Amino acid sequence: MAKILIIDDSLVARMSLKSCLPKDAGHEIKEGNDGGVAIELFQSFRPDVTFMDLTMPGVDGITALEGIRKLDPTARVIILTADIQRKTIDKVTELGAFSVAKKPPVREMIQEELQKALAAGAGHE
Numbered sequence: 001m002a003k004i005l006i007i008d009d010s011l012v013a014r015m016s017l018k019s020c021l022p023k024d025a026g027h028e029i030k031e032g033n034d035g036g037v038a039i040e041l042f043q044s045f046r047p048d049v050t051f052m053d054l055t056m057p058g059v060d061g062i063t064a065l066e067g068i069r070k071l072d073p074t075a076r077v078i079i080l081t082a083d084i085q086r087k088t089i090d091k092v093t094e095l096g097a098f099s100v101a102k103k104p105p106v107r108e109m110i111q112e113e114l115q116k117a118l119a120a121g122a123g124h125e
Contacts, residue, residue, distance in 0.1 A: 001026040002118055005047035007038040007064065008080070009056040013103070017051055017080065020110035035064030042068045042075070049098075049117045051110075054081045054088065062092065069096040076117040080105060 004027050008014045014031050021027060032041050036059040038052060050068065054061035061079060068075050076098040081088070089100050098117050101109060 001028065002048040002114075003027070003045060004029045004114070005032070005038070005041055005045060005050040005052075006030070007032045007035070007041075007050065007056075007061070008053040009033050010053070013053065013080075017105050017110065020105045020107040021114065022111060035059030035061055035067070038064040039067040039071070043071060048076065048121055049114060050075065050077045051080050052077055053103075054079060054083055054092070062095065065092060065095050065097060074121070076121055078113050078117060 004021065006014050006017055006029060008017070018029065030041055030045050030047070032038050034056045038050070042050065052061050052064060065077055065079070068077055079092050079097045079100045080103055081100065082103040084102055092100055098120070099113055101113055
């Protein structure tokens with residue numbers, strides 16, 4: 001069982017991502033709708049893995065990623081975005097994103113990214 005944080009300004013996108021997660025794994029999931037909420041929830045919830053959008057009103061995903069990585073340099077943040085420009089991917093990778101996944105989420109890809117992130121974190125517990 002893992003703690004998973006989902007941050008996206010779109011309720012539909014959050015629901016779509018949740019539907020890709022394994023139902024029988026007993027994961028504890030919390031959600032937020034902008035980067036400011038992401039940083040607050042990250043501090044209080046201490047998720048094993050965070051899925052986060054980049055384009056959000058208020059605090060965007062890049063700023064939130066920077067904030068989360070300052071709180072925990074080992075944080076595993078998977079960026080989910082429709083913006084797959086090379087410069088965007090390079091920027092979030094440079095800031096410490098665990099990986100970048102393309103929207104809309106695909107069940108197999110999301111579960112594979114989640115497993116990789118959880119496996120990477122197994123030594124940090």
